[in-house]
Amino acid sequence: MMKNAKWKQYVTYLVLICCTVVFTVLGSMKQLPFSTLLQLESATIAMILAASLCLVVGFLGELSLGHAGFMCVGAFIGGKLSVILTDSGAYGGNELLIMLVCLVVGGIAAAICGVIIGLPALRLRGDYLAIVTLAFGEIVRSLFRNAPAEMFGGTLAMSTPRYDRNSLFIIGFILVLITVVIIQNFIRSKHGRAVTSIRDSEIAARATGINVTKYKLMVFTLSAFFAGIAGVLFSYSQFSVDSKKFDYNYSIQILVMVVLGGMGNIGGSLIAATAVVVLDTFLQKQLTGNLAVLKDMLYALVLIGLIVYRNAPALAGFREKVSIKNLMRNLSKHNPAKIHDDEAKWDRVPTKIHIDEVLSVDVQSKSPYTPDKQWKEEE
Amino acid sequence: MMAQTVLKIENLGISFGGLKAVQDLNLEIKEKQLYGLVGPNGAGKTTVFNMITGVYKPTTGSFYLNGENLTGKSQETINHKGIARTFQNIRLFNNMTVIRNVMVGLHNQPEYKCGLFTSLFRLPRHFKVEKEMRQRAKEILDVVGLLEERNNLACNLPYGKQRKLEIARALATNPKLLCLDEPAAGMNPQETQELMDIIRTIREQFNVTILLIEHDMKFVSGLCDELTVLNFGTVLAQGETKAALQDPEVIRAYIGG
Amino acid sequence: MKKFLAFLMAAMMVVGVFAGCAPADGGGDGEFVIGMSGPLTGAAAVYGVAVQNAAQMAVDEINAAGGLNGYKFKLVATDDQHDPTKVATNYATLLEKGVHVSLGTVTTKPGLEFKNLSKQDNLFFLTPSASGDDIPEFENGYQMCFADGDQGKVAAEYINTLGLKKIGVFFKSDDPYSDGIYKNFTANLSKDITVVETQFTDANATDFSAQISQLKDCSFIFMPIYYQPAAIFMKQAKDSMAANAIYYGCDGFDGLAGEMDLSTITQEVSMLSHFDANSTEGKAAEFIKKYTEKYDTKTLNQFGASAYDCVYALYNAMSDLIKEGKEITPDISASDLCDLLKAKFSGGFSFAEGATGSNITWYETGKVNKIATKYTLKEAN
């Protein structure tokens, strides 16, 4: 197991590169139908969104319900800029170059909003922060909706130049790769370690000298930046951008991806994002009429079921029993001999037990985050 | 030669609402001293810790580290200046491995400085710093005897080892003053003995002054040079360990009557 | 281990994507395929379902009468839930089904996507109800309904003739339909008329007491909104508003009579529209009779009537083309058919008798030229 540690952290990249190559080849051979191209575009956008939200929810441990707001900023600013640049024929009309500029500008615009929302966020925690981010998302939407129609389309959608659908998904995959590499690098650096420590215990992190303010702001900014990039990519995948798209329901949908992926697991978020997009399109075709709502119900049930299953203190024993590790152990021939009571490790039993720990109704359970395991020492 | 004063507390006091949790606390800790803060439950010991580490802002008085006034500074600043602590109810980074817990402690050391940009793009310095940090973390873990456990998750450690890990993490911040809040709580006698040895080693090896809160009198009397005994937020006795513990006031507070 | 499973899942997902893309089945089944995208579910479902039902009804009638030159028609309806981002997928589905000609989208915002998508493939669309001014921007797009701007202009011109000093306006500022009409309305309104402007948004669509207290002194209120909020407004304003005030709306008012009992209020309600759900004569009455026999009255509205006309207009245009000697069979490509239809619709084609008007013609801009009628839904008491 330990031997694989080195290459294991690159599995996500490998899979992404494989996907990019396979789909590029298929695309250039005109083997991908229209609907698949669309799904690939949506999937790449969703992946960037999920990976960036995962940074806030899974690693910083704060709940953001305004992620769609950052995306909205990116989509409108980046989209508008691309209209202006395309019309003025800047950069010799080089579409790719214009897109690159728009991506960066849209990302930065969103990042600035990330700083703005990060500032109050520093003073607030948990539920309060969740409601503030939700409010922020709605405010942003309202501002873009009420901006002059000539600028951002007003109540009607703002028209954007749609990028060639035969190649946008390749750009999308490259952007996902860049996003994931940068986010993973961040998490696996000393800075990422500091952020995870804030998640696990803010008080201890402060006492250990971690500048909590700085890191919270940093994470919000970084996450908003990538959400902005996803927004620009989104505006390039549409002929028009409508502020209605970015309501809190959409933020929740991104959150569902992060939760499904196992909070604090970037690879998982990517898979969950793809799964949600593919399932969404599939169900949109399959479920018609009144049944269409079943899709929403399914998401809701999966969300509740998964969270309750993963976090319910009462289910801890059951979770242990059916964990993959345990199943594997049961499958393998070498069943470890049953541990007798007198051999049990008594040093694991705390000798001083606080009376309120025993009686408390809130017995501390394991946190919902995926514990770090990817970075076992390489030796 | 007189040893230098590391921590000096002057008239420190705090009140929550009307309750005066701590008042008029004066004490002085000399370099490389092992200083004990004892007292019955609710005496205000942890509150003192919380004040000198910046969790609470004192209502009156001030405290100085090596002559520098740190009163009212933020927790981070105080840690950077050189006061590190552990917690009574353990607060580890549970979902992180043991070694990474310690590496968080090393985060602010100037020799491991590494900019955000360097980390995001994994420039060579990132790898160098990571390697050095890991090496240093291993050394610290070796001192507290947790080297073998370094790749386990912190939450999977037994209770006693979790306490040791907290000490290791605090040590990693390279403190001048190490504050240990009930380090032996929840340990069996054998572990307590081990811990006493570790604390002595730490003092020698890391050149650190140690302030500790403890209930276990055997532990305190076996380890500390000087004591302050608190009761209901006020000082009952202060001075050499033996003398302080034999003070009639102290005995009354502990045994009652 | 987990990583391996993740890899496996990713691989499965990739396979899943491919499994999802069955080869296009083409339109070679000897049928003309009419495609549409509309809100068949969700909050705006009543419009999408109306269009689907009415179009299906028209297709069935045409097929029962022998189809076009012996070839039958087929309607393919896809659901966009009034979400523009779902249109592209629907459009892909239509292409897979071998669409020949289309009804576009039912609502405006998705229509903005559709017009661009269909422009790339040169697919003709005649939308029954996507009323945005920009919908027929390209050569391949035509509208059966009045464009929002035109409605606002006509309404303003009508009000200019009434000699009023002061009118109230109540519109929904986050809705392109309402906002579009309102903007053109104010631009064309006589400057002598004082306007009391009130508005609401989706997030504030339940309590209109603030707006009502603003509008109380007005005896004429222009309401370019859909019927659901209009009904709420009228019920809430029942007592505050002058008893003989006039509520004047656009085609969004259609459906109001089904939403509320208009006899419970004293004010006059009238609208400017191309269709009246209470018609008792002409093609409109015929449509209403047939529709209510086949479907429920809840979805009977101008959207359906317009869609019904769309299908017949397309049918008539195609029969005319065949009569002119053009060869039109289901083997024709959508693009070729589009070129023929574009020439036809911009070349003075007239749709003689429909549920939403008679002698309907189209401008080269794609906008419709027909008569808007003021219908009084209820007289003042």
Add this chain to the structure above:
Amino acid sequence: MKFLETLLNGLSAGSTYAMIALGYTMVYGIAKMLNFAHGDVIMVGGYTLFIASTMMGVSPLLALLFAIVFCALIGVTIEKLAYKPLRGASPLAVLITAIGMSKLLQSLAQIVFGSATQPVDLLDLGSVSIGSLNVSMYTVITLLCSAVIMISLSLFVKYTRTGRAMIAVSEDKSAAQLMGINVNFIITITFAIGSALAAFAGFFMVLKTFNVEPSMGAMPGIKAFTAAVIGGIGSIPGAMLGGILMGVVEAFAQTSPVMAPYTDAIEFSILIVILLVRPSGILGKKRREKV
């Protein structure tokens, strides 16, 4: 005069918000969780009114009684099924479950009743004239009802055994347990009361809009939730204050042509500004984490 009228309208809308906010705040105070699904319990109340009044033809007050009972049952069921297993788990997990619950209720309503609005004509209230001021009976009734409800709620919490137990549980769950208080029972009661208040709010909303739809509770829910946070979540007077503030701001914003399009933005901005100045809301207690 216009000013007074707008103020009254705002107070009336605000009292509905306050009623919803009370539900949020009570549950937060006792169970320490944001019940995101609370807004959708309003919708459940609305549909109960629809079934009782429109479909079964029951009198409005009896229909309200049905709605109160049914909402209380739904509230308690949600707590038992989704929140109770998570007691002691991370707050993030609970919040996400609550969000899921909200979506679940909405989609269930959509499956059962369809997404279109359904008509509910409960009462024709009319209006009264006080001097030159024309006030709708609706305003009078909502203001009176909410005042009565809030006063009785405050009295209930202060002077009954159960109410005092609620305060105890909100202060310290384990200590309350040691004192022989049945914490689970208190939480159940809280959810029941909160949901009953949601039913009242649903009743008022239906009186105003004359119809119900699956998403009717979502926006008012979020706004009331914002109001509760503004007032200081966990505090009963804070919820009232926040709700009223929300309603009044909304009414005044809507009557100004310049501000009207930004009504939502203004309401949510108030939240951010107030939280920046007072991180625990206007009347909220500052919580000190034990170190």
